[in-house]
Amino acid sequence: MKPFVKHTGLVAPLDRVNVDTDQMVPKQFCKLLTREGYGKFLFYDWRYQDGDVPDPEFVLNRPRYRGASILLTRANLGCGSSREHAAWAVHDYGFRAVIAPSFADIFYSNCFKNSILPVRLPDAEVEELFRRTDGNQGYRLTVDLEQQAITDEGGLKLRFEVDPARKQRLLQGLDDIGLTLLHEEKISAYEKKHNPQAGMYDASAVDVKFASGKTR
Amino acid sequence: MPARTMYEKIWDAHLVQEQPGPSLIYIDRHLIHEGTSPQAFAGLKAAGRKVRRPDLTFAVMDHSVPTKNRHLPILDQDAAGQFEALARNCRETRVRLFDLHSHNQGIVHIIGPELGITQPGQTIVCGDSHTSTHGAFGTLAFGIGTSDVEHVLATQCLQQFKSKTLLIRVNGRRGKGTTAKDVILAIIGTIGVSGGNGHVIEYAGETIGALSMEGRMTVCNMSIEGGARAGMVAPDEKTFAYLEGRPFVPRGQDFQEAVERWKTWASDPGATYDRVVELRAEAIAPQVTWGTNPGMVTEVTGKVPDPSQFADGVERRGVERALDYMGLTPGTRLMDLPLDRVFIGSCTNSRLEDLRAAARVVAGKKVAKSLKQALVVPGSMQVKAQAEKEGLEKIFLEAGFEWRDAGCSMCIGMNDDILPSGERCASTSNRNFEGRQGKGGRTHLVSPLMAAAAALEGHFVDIREWDVDGSE
Ligand code: SF4
Numbered sequence: 001m002k003p004f005v006k007h008t009g010l011v012a013p014l015d016r017v018n019v020d021t022d023q024m025v026p027k028q029f030c031k032l033l034t035r036e037g038y039g040k041f042l043f044y045d046w047r048y049q050d051g052d053v054p055d056p057e058f059v060l061n062r063p064r065y066r067g068a069s070i071l072l073t074r075a076n077l078g079c080g081s082s083r084e085h086a087a088w089a090v091h092d093y094g095f096r097a098v099i100a101p102s103f104a105d106i107f108y109s110n111c112f113k114n115s116i117l118p119v120r121l122p123d124a125e126v127e128e129l130f131r132r133t134d135g136n137q138g139y140r141l142t143v144d145l146e147q148q149a150i151t152d153e154g155g156l157k158l159r160f161e162v163d164p165a166r167k168q169r170l171l172q173g174l175d176d177i178g179l180t181l182l183h184e185e186k187i188s189a190y191e192k193k194h195n196p197q198a199g200m201y202d203a204s205a206v207d208v209k210f211a212s213g214k215t216r
Numbered sequence: 217m218p219a220r221t222m223y224e225k226i227w228d229a230h231l232v233q234e235q236p237g238p239s240l241i242y243i244d245r246h247l248i249h250e251g252t253s254p255q256a257f258a259g260l261k262a263a264g265r266k267v268r269r270p271d272l273t274f275a276v277m278d279h280s281v282p283t284k285n286r287h288l289p290i291l292d293q294d295a296a297g298q299f300e301a302l303a304r305n306c307r308e309t310r311v312r313l314f315d316l317h318s319h320n321q322g323i324v325h326i327i328g329p330e331l332g333i334t335q336p337g338q339t340i341v342c343g344d345s346h347t348s349t350h351g352a353f354g355t356l357a358f359g360i361g362t363s364d365v366e367h368v369l370a371t372q373c374l375q376q377f378k379s380k381t382l383l384i385r386v387n388g389r390r391g392k393g394t395t396a397k398d399v400i401l402a403i404i405g406t407i408g409v410s411g412g413n414g415h416v417i418e419y420a421g422e423t424i425g426a427l428s429m430e431g432r433m434t435v436c437n438m439s440i441e442g443g444a445r446a447g448m449v450a451p452d453e454k455t456f457a458y459l460e461g462r463p464f465v466p467r468g469q470d471f472q473e474a475v476e477r478w479k480t481w482a483s484d485p486g487a488t489y490d491r492v493v494e495l496r497a498e499a500i501a502p503q504v505t506w507g508t509n510p511g512m513v514t515e516v517t518g519k520v521p522d523p524s525q526f527a528d529g530v531e532r533r534g535v536e537r538a539l540d541y542m543g544l545t546p547g548t549r550l551m552d553l554p555l556d557r558v559f560i561g562s563c564t565n566s567r568l569e570d571l572r573a574a575a576r577v578v579a580g581k582k583v584a585k586s587l588k589q590a591l592v593v594p595g596s597m598q599v600k601a602q603a604e605k606e607g608l609e610k611i612f613l614e615a616g617f618e619w620r621d622a623g624c625s626m627c628i629g630m631n632d633d634i635l636p637s638g639e640r641c642a643s644t645s646n647r648n649f650e651g652r653q654g655k656g657g658r659t660h661l662v663s664p665l666m667a668a669a670a671a672l673e674g675h676f677v678d679i680r681e682w683d684v685d686g687s688e
Contacts, residue, residue: 017534018409018509022649027630031280031294033254033301035362045651074530076410079443079509080649082345083252084361105413105445106345106359113363163377165237176363177265180371183233183240187373190232196244196272196372199335199474201466 002115003173007096008142009069013133020080025089039092071098078107087114097143101126119160219484223416226356230339238375244338246368247324250298251279252343256366257305267309268372275306275313278323280630283620322596322622325349325563332462336451336478346563348439352432354451354481380490382415386423388497393679396431397663400438401503401513409511412444419449423497429458430569437564441510450482504550505648505661507538516678522546542658551676555640558590558671562627562645566595570664575608577668583616584674590617593625629654642670
């Protein structure tokens with residue numbers, strides 16, 4: 001995973017609350033077998049009119065937000081489906097940080113696994129960022145994970161909280177699986193003590209028909 | 217030891233390594249499907265890692281499967297690619313797979329409990345947010361993203377932050393025609409779609425205790441729609457009776473011993489929760505959603521709200537957007553909305569009990585002529601077979617419903633079962649998000665009783681005024 005340390009970029013304001021992951025990547029694009037290339041599907045139903053014509057009204061299609069790399073939005077971003085395609089699309093589109101008053105749990109966690117920094121700020125601060133983004137063409141922010149701070153060129157400085165363990169992993173781009181495998185002995189010891197097979201009757205021989213209706 | 221909640225007991229029992237930040241917890245059962253697993257297997261392979269416990273992993277095809285003509289080749293190339301990838305990955309890693317043609321195929325959250333894979337006290341994860349369904353058995357079950365699917369495949373563990381606990385207590389007797397679906401919709405209407413963020417919900421109280429296992433699954437299923445990753449109900453005699461004799465459940469003496477163990481998972485008397493919410497069942501009427509998230513819900517006799525009544529600007533704009541998308545005018549009675557389609561299915565409401573309830577409503581009657589489609593999609597091939605044995609299929613077909621093979625179907629529209637743009641659908645599923653059932657489609661979430669009655673009339677009706685047995 002690519003680390004996230006500090007990023008400066010153009011802010012795009014998506015003034016909607018409870019944006020769900022179905023909107024971020026509609027289901028028809030969740031049948032692909034890769035993790036790459038989802039940026040073109042991000043907010044697909046909002047971004048495009050019928051016939052794949054970009055909707056000029058949609059915020060990301062407005063020329064002043066072209067090239068944005070920080071997404072500013074309202075509460076409960078990423079609710080609904082657990083599809084990680086949403087995080088893949090956000091990153092592939094070019095967003096490096098997302099700012100909102102709150103996030104849905106699964107999406108929040110998926111961001112950290114895809115080099116995206118999700119920043120929670122109080123409502124009033126988010127409101128202020130919306131005001132500044134709206135009022136200043138080319139409004140940019142710097143998001144500094146090390147310092148846990150957001151700054152703009154007009155002297156604004158906001159602090160944000162992030163779990164220290166998550167912060168370290170993002171700063172260093174660490175791979176969760178690799179970290180867990182360091183505890184291999186602990187996992188094996190756990191499996192010896194608590195047999196996870198206990199309580200599982202071996203149904204494969206008698207009752208359950210597996211693939212193609214054949215009894216295995 | 218101080219009194220602990222069910223969640224805390226299961227958490228403690230599965231701690232492999234407690235650490236600052238996320239702890240390492242062991243996963244007892246890992247369910248996978250074609251939609252969110254291919255990238256996980258690919259990642260595993262690229263890193264040269266193996267599936268640690270194929271014996272604890274169960275795979276099924278459900279999201280993109282066709283619900284008719286399964287003997288024909290799959291025309292949707294993307295879906296065919298997903299099926300091939302899952303079949304190949306399972307073959308290579310020796311993971312059990314219920315494929316398109318298995319007699320036990322079905323929606324992942326229907327077949328887990330049905331086969332007895334789901335049991336009290338376990339941790340269960342799946343790359344699907346409605347994994348919360350399994351919590352009805354006193355199980356800690358939640359949805360994960362694909363990176364975590366890969367993590368569980370490789371390590372059989374998950375790095376997880378401990379959640380806060382939210383007790384939702386529902387007391388009193390449900391009124392006639394008010395189902396488990398109405399209870400959970402009313403709960404989400406009360407706490408809001410982000411009310412459960414960061415929490416695991418435990419549902420308790422007389423009303424929850426009185427629900428069947430199917431009803432409890434319906435309630436736990438939609439925990440995620442209230443923002444909670446997991447919902448749970450303490451295991452009791454109903455839980456044990458449901459599980460007895462199911463394929464993966466121990467037999468005889470082993471079963472008795474399992475029951476004794478299962479009993480210990482319920483929250484201790486005096487255990488405390490971070491938050492408590494209380495509702496009265498008598499106050500809950502049949503529910504209908506009017507907006508584009510499950511918290512935008514009201515009673516069937518209600519009206520489309522007026523955005524100007526919402527004081528908060530962000531919320532008001534959200535409501536305006538929702539009404540615009542849904543093609544609704546403030547003040548319209550929900551019962552006056554003409555419907556185009558009715559969908560009875562999904563992991564929320566496609567179990568046998570749901571189909572029986574719907575069939576009781578439609579028996580001997582006909583689907584309204586104004587309707588373009590009325591669809592029943594059983595949650596599993598086992599549910600389908602049993603329903604056919606009981607004659608439910610005939611009731612539905614004679615009334616003018618279509619009767620299909622098991623899958624997610626029009627809950628998500630990843631196969632051909634898509635709600636066309638601009639059409640209005642009464643659906644027993646769990647999400648009324650924009651475009652969920654099809655781009656531009658307008659979804660109203662209801663119970664199976666309400667959906668069945670709506671199919672007959674072509675619009676919503678107050679099911680309490682019909683002489684149907686709403687008990688489940
Ligand atoms: S039925 Fe719908 S909600 Fe349930 S698993 Fe399938 S797509 Fe998801």
